[in-house]
Amino acid sequence: MSSNAITIPGTRVEGKPWVETLHEWVTTVDHKRLGILYIIYALGFLVVGGVEALIIRIQLMHSNNDFVSPQVFNRLFTMHGTTMIFFVVMPIMFGFANYLVPLMVGARDMAFPRLNAFSFWLSAFGGLLLYFSFLGGSGLYGAGNAPDVGWWAYAPLGAQAFSPGHSSDYWTLSLLVSGFGSIGTAINIIATILCMRCPGMKLGRMPLVVWLYLVMGGMVLIAITPLSAAQIMLLIDRYLGGHFFDTQAGGSAVLWMHFFWIFGHPEVYILVMPAFAFTSEIIPVFSRKPIFGYPAMVAASVAIGLVSTSVWAHHMFSVGMNSYANSFFAITTMAVGIPTGIKIFNWIGTMWGGRIQFKVPMLFCLGFLFQFLIAGLTGIIQGTVPVDWQLTLSYFVVAHFHYVIVGGILFALFGAFYYWYPKVTGRMLSERLGKWHFWLFLIGFHLTFDVMHIPGLLGMPRRIYTYEPGRGWDTLNLIVSIGAFIQAVAILVFVWNLIVSYFKGAKAGNDPWDAWTLEWSTSSPPPAYNFATVPVVASRRPLWDVKHPEDPDSQYE
Amino acid sequence: MAGLIIAESAIFTIFVVAYLFYVGKSLTGPTPREVLETPIFYSICLLSSSLTVHYAGKSLQRGERGPFLSLWSLTILLGGLFLFGTGREWHRLIYEHGLTISTNLFGTTYYSLVGLHAFHVTVGMIMLVIVAIFAFANRIGKEHSPRVEVLSLYWHFVDVVWVVVFTVVYVLGR
Numbered sequence: 068m069s070s071n072a073i074t075i076p077g078t079r080v081e082g083k084p085w086v087e088t089l090h091e092w093v094t095t096v097d098h099k100r101l102g103i104l105y106i107i108y109a110l111g112f113l114v115v116g117g118v119e120a121l122i123i124r125i126q127l128m129h130s131n132n133d134f135v136s137p138q139v140f141n142r143l144f145t146m147h148g149t150t151m152i153f154f155v156v157m158p159i160m161f162g163f164a165n166y167l168v169p170l171m172v173g174a175r176d177m178a179f180p181r182l183n184a185f186s187f188w189l190s191a192f193g194g195l196l197l198y199f200s201f202l203g204g205s206g207l208y209g210a211g212n213a214p215d216v217g218w219w220a221y222a223p224l225g226a227q228a229f230s231p232g233h234s235s236d237y238w239t240l241s242l243l244v245s246g247f248g249s250i251g252t253a254i255n256i257i258a259t260i261l262c263m264r265c266p267g268m269k270l271g272r273m274p275l276v277v278w279l280y281l282v283m284g285g286m287v288l289i290a291i292t293p294l295s296a297a298q299i300m301l302l303i304d305r306y307l308g309g310h311f312f313d314t315q316a317g318g319s320a321v322l323w324m325h326f327f328w329i330f331g332h333p334e335v336y337i338l339v340m341p342a343f344a345f346t347s348e349i350i351p352v353f354s355r356k357p358i359f360g361y362p363a364m365v366a367a368s369v370a371i372g373l374v375s376t377s378v379w380a381h382h383m384f385s386v387g388m389n390s391y392a393n394s395f396f397a398i399t400t401m402a403v404g405i406p407t408g409i410k411i412f413n414w415i416g417t418m419w420g421g422r423i424q425f426k427v428p429m430l431f432c433l434g435f436l437f438q439f440l441i442a443g444l445t446g447i448i449q450g451t452v453p454v455d456w457q458l459t460l461s462y463f464v465v466a467h468f469h470y471v472i473v474g475g476i477l478f479a480l481f482g483a484f485y486y487w488y489p490k491v492t493g494r495m496l497s498e499r500l501g502k503w504h505f506w507l508f509l510i511g512f513h514l515t516f517d518v519m520h521i522p523g524l525l526g527m528p529r530r531i532y533t534y535e536p537g538r539g540w541d542t543l544n545l546i547v548s549i550g551a552f553i554q555a556v557a558i559l560v561f562v563w564n565l566i567v568s569y570f571k572g573a574k575a576g577n578d579p580w581d582a583w584t585l586e587w588s589t590s591s592p593p594p595a596y597n598f599a600t601v602p603v604v605a606s607r608r609p610l611w612d613v614k615h616p617e618d619p620d621s622q623y624e
Numbered sequence: 625m626a627g628l629i630i631a632e633s634a635i636f637t638i639f640v641v642a643y644l645f646y647v648g649k650s651l652t653g654p655t656p657r658e659v660l661e662t663p664i665f666y667s668i669c670l671l672s673s674s675l676t677v678h679y680a681g682k683s684l685q686r687g688e689r690g691p692f693l694s695l696w697s698l699t700i701l702l703g704g705l706f707l708f709g710t711g712r713e714w715h716r717l718i719y720e721h722g723l724t725i726s727t728n729l730f731g732t733t734y735y736s737l738v739g740l741h742a743f744h745v746t747v748g749m750i751m752l753v754i755v756a757i758f759a760f761a762n763r764i765g766k767e768h769s770p771r772v773e774v775l776s777l778y779w780h781f782v783d784v785v786w787v788v789v790f791t792v793v794y795v796l797g798r
Contacts, residue, residue, distance in 0.1 A: 254627035288631040296638035303736055308726025311642060311736075317651040317729050326638060 096180035097595060098165045101187050103491065105162025108191055110565075112154040114558070115198075119147040121555060124548040130536035140532035141215035142234075146197075148218030149238065152334070153245055154194040156476060160341040161190070161252045163483060164280050166491065168256060170586035170593065171274050173265025173602045178258035186251030193245030200237035214238035217530065219331070220301070222312035222323035227305045236305070239298045246295045253287035256280050265585075267604040271365075272624075274584045274607070275358060278365050279344035282372040283337050289376065290333035297326035321386055328379035336375040339471065342439075342479035343368065343410060346432045349482050350414050352582045353429035354421030357608060357620070360413045367406035367413075374403040384455045393452045400450035404443060411440055427501035428580075431482030434509060438474030442467060445520070460530075463523025470516050473554075481508075481561070488565070489579045493591040494572030500564040508557035514550025518543055583608035625774045629781045632744070636785055639740055640792055643733040647797050653728035659721045662794045666709030667786065670745075673702035674783040677752075677776045687766040693759055699779070700752050703745060710742050734793065741782070741789050748782050751775055 095101060123143050126134045135143065165183065169176055177183050200213045212234045216224045225235050260281045264273070301323075303309035310316035312323045351358045358364060380388065380396040414436055423429065445467040449455045458464060481504070488496050522540045534540055578587040585602055586593070587610055606612055606620035647656075680695035714735075717723045725735040755775065758764050764772070 250628075250631050254631070257627050284627075285630075288627055289634045292631045292634035293638045296635045299740075300639075300642065300736065303725065303732065308724075309732040309736065310726070310729050311732055317649045318646070318732075322642065322645060326642075329638075 094184075096176075096184045098169050098177045098180065098183060099491075099593065099595075101183050102162045102164075102166030104187060105158045105165060105190075108194070109155045109157075109159035109162060110562075112150050112158075112194060114562075116147050116150040116155055117555060117558060119143050119150065121551060123147065124551040126532060127534075127544050128548045129545060130534050130538075130541050132533050135532070137532040138215065141217075141530075142213040144530055145214050145217050145238070149197065149214070149242070150194075151472070152218065152338070153242060154190075154197070156338045156472070157245075157249060158190055158194075159480060160283070160338065161186075161249070163341060163345075163487075164252070164256050164283075167276055167487070167586060168259055168280055169263070170589065170597055171277050171584055172260060172263060172268060173585050173598060173604065174259060174263040175597045175601075177255045178263055179255050182251050183255050186248040186255070189248030189251070190245040191248075193241045193243075193248065196244065197237055197241035200234055200241075203233075203237075219324075219327055221327075222301075222320035223314065225301055225305075225323070226312065236302075239301055243295055243298045246291045246298075249287055249291050253284040253291075256284040257288075260284075265598075265602050265604060271362075272604060272607050275347035275361070275364055275368075276341075276344040276584075279340045279347070279368050282368050283340040286333050286337050286340070286372050286376070290330050290337060293326050294330035294334075297323060297330070300326075321383070324383050324386065325380070328382045329376075331382065332379040333376050335468070335471070336371060339476055340368065340372070342435065342476040345479045345483040345486070346414060346435055348582075348584070349428045349432045349486050350417050350436075352486075352580050353424045353426060353432075354418045355424070356417055356421040357583075358413065359416035359419075360409075361607065363409055364413055367409045370406040371403060371410075374399060374406070378403055381450055381455070384452050385459045397450050397452050401447060404447050407443055411436065426485075427496070427498055427505060428482040428486040430502070430505045431478045431485065434505070435475055435478040435482065438470060438478060438512075442470035442475055445470065458523060460528055461523040462519055462527045462529060465529050466516050466519035466523055469519070474512055474516060481505075484561075484565075486580065487586075488568070489575030490586055490589075490591050490593070492569055492572075493575050494568050495575050495579060496564050496568045496572060500560055500567075504557050504560045504564060507560060508554055511550045511553030511555075511557055514553065515547045516550070518546045518550070522547075578610070581614075583611045585609055588613070625777050629777070632781065633785075636737075636740065636788070639733075639737045640788065643737050643792055643797070646729040646733050650728035650730045653731065654721050654723050656730060656734075656793070656797050659717055659723055660794060660798065661713070661716075663709055663713060663790075666706050667790055669702045669709070670706040670786055671783060673699045673706070674780050676702065677779050681769065681773055681776050684764070684766065684772055685769045689759075689762075689765075692764075693756075696752070696756055696759060700749065700756060703749050703752065703779075707742060707745060707749070710738065737789055737793065741785055744782050744785070748775075748779050752779070 092100060092104070095104075122135060123140070126132050126140060126143075165177065197213075212232065214220070214230075214234045214237055216230055216235055216238065220235060220238055223229055225239075260273070260277055300309065300311040304311050304313060310318045312318050312320050314320055347358055347364060377399045378396060380392060381400045384393055384396070445463070449458055449464065449467065485496050485501055488494070522543045525539055525543075527534065527538075527540050534544075575591045577590055579591075580587070585604070588602065589597060602609065604612075606624050608620045612619040612621060676695045677699040680692050680699060683689075683691040683695060723731050723734075725731050752775070755764065755772065
């Protein structure tokens, strides 16, 4: 996959034994192969997490259902949340970073290839450890239990007294291990971007994908580590008799909340930064115009990264902090909407006056734009403290964050798949199947998550395994569940597209989209060494300069 | 290494925040004022080891193998002394004053913070010893200087963390 083979007619070459191919993949340090490994790993867990969601939705389809017991339900929403955040979106984003960042800066690999491989395998085994809990864990209700404390594992629920056995330890340890993997990858990304850019690529000429991954890498270093620290403290409490979160010894359960959300809020911005990156790459190419306001986009991205580290306690408005704290976090939460708004205006500004091509990557990015805007607005709604006092811990919050993650991040990810699949595999994904995927997923998504706001407003709490009839929630929940199944069908179409196009898709060539960043100058797939001669760039769109030597960008920048 | 230092600083910051948050809040048991003895000698050992590792690096850059070996070994000795001192203090705290990680909030936060630091010192010591083994086998030359500098940077970080921990635990925390 990473070699560029030329067929010499008349020769016969023996195929390699499959064990040798397997060995190559397991021991690879090539950033492109590791990127692919991350992505395939994440797609597998996407299906698993999706099945967990479907079971949840079946259970909630009507009142007083008993499809699963409350204990199993608790495990399901814990595993669904933990899986999707830590073993789907994080690895997929790191996978894209691994594949794209060296190519886009004109380097031949990441700064530390062996650390890269080590980080991947750490994260991968972390995920397997979490899922081993289904077989090997033990909890309050018998043998073979996954963690059931919610993905936040709030104190004192995570303490030994309330979570006996080992199910919570699987949660703690798997995230600790994969957290270290994430830190390794972040170090690699930052070092590659700062130290390995090709000649001529000043910081102001880097693609926005690279800028956003630089910010994301920095955020990983200072956001994941508080979670690691808190988890070490939790392990000390559970096994060494520590009292960090033990209220009976004077400890504070709220301290866990602070530490968790100091991690948790920047974490979701870590997840969304690459989505911004993909959109900032795809919208210009399919509007046939360079991105509007590149310096403002860079500044806004850095600002979002910084401000988002100061908003964490908006997850804790109902805990009883004093009004100074509540006001501070409400203000910072509102403030983080400003640079985000600047980005949305700039994406619109990019499309304005362009010649828009409604190919599948662009369709998904348009979906992202619209849905992320709405999701951001429902976030600002909850940033108003008194409103949040009514909406917190209800399905309104669930609807909001799924709107961001599914409607925003996942849509941008699908766009990125359709955009870069030709580069990675040398084949185009089917436009026809892509459009089926898009429209089915769009309809399913809106059915589920638009409607889901309403039960939240009507007072339906989260994490309940069933509800009484006659509250007006039944029909709404049924519609939500139907939408979930439609999304599942769309995902199946997507997976089918990925597989079939690999064998039968149209050959892509180097540059099927007529794009402008360095990765499109290599063959599809790129050779193992990426670039035969190190490129030299003079502007933000090096391939535009090559294709239009009479009107290069370097004249205008 | 700079990236790793940033990440590790965040971890230590959280433990320091927990320590400061819980100062004076223990419900029972020994308080810092009653049991802590300021480890001045061992701190000087650790801080001087930063100096020795710095000069060792400089010697290696100039290709002076002899001074490099002696300064590097001195660094290891001083680091080892620091760990020995920490061990001695913990022995005293546990057996003479009955302070363990589970005694009270002070015990939990003290042993976690100082222990996390000592763990990082230990990892640093292992790396220093590995380099020493290669150095005594005559396998380290001027060309390895940048890599040795990276390890020195980690060792300086461990020192700076000790300055912070020392201030928080032995100065502010009383």
